[in-house]
Amino acid sequence: MIKTATRENQVKLTVSVPPSLHVLLRSWALCEGRELTSVVLQCVELSIRQLKSNGSIPSAAIRNYETACDERLAIGGL
Numbered sequence: 001m002i003k004t005a006t007r008e009n010q011v012k013l014t015v016s017v018p019p020s021l022h023v024l025l026r027s028w029a030l031c032e033g034r035e036l037t038s039v040v041l042q043c044v045e046l047s048i049r050q051l052k053s054n055g056s057i058p059s060a061a062i063r064n065y066e067t068a069c070d071e072r073l074a075i076g077g078l
Contacts, residue, residue, distance in 0.1 A: 015040070 017025070029039045051057050 025039055025043070026036055028034075029036045032039070048057070052062065
């Protein structure tokens with residue numbers, strides 16, 4: 001049996017934040033001429049990298065992430 005991976009390029013998430021945090025994020029985006037979603041994505045990416053490096057993310061989650069990365073590389077021919 002051949003395993004085929006069908007993955008979306010992006011997954012949409014809905015996040016609720018306090019009004020003051022929304023003001024900060026929106027102001028940041030406006031100051032840099034960026035979309036709010038771009039700023040939020042940057043925050044998520046940097047936070048996850050930091051949490052990963054300090055060992056806060058469970059090892060099982062890291063293994064699943066690495067497996068998914070390996071599958072994407074295999075599909076891409078690398």
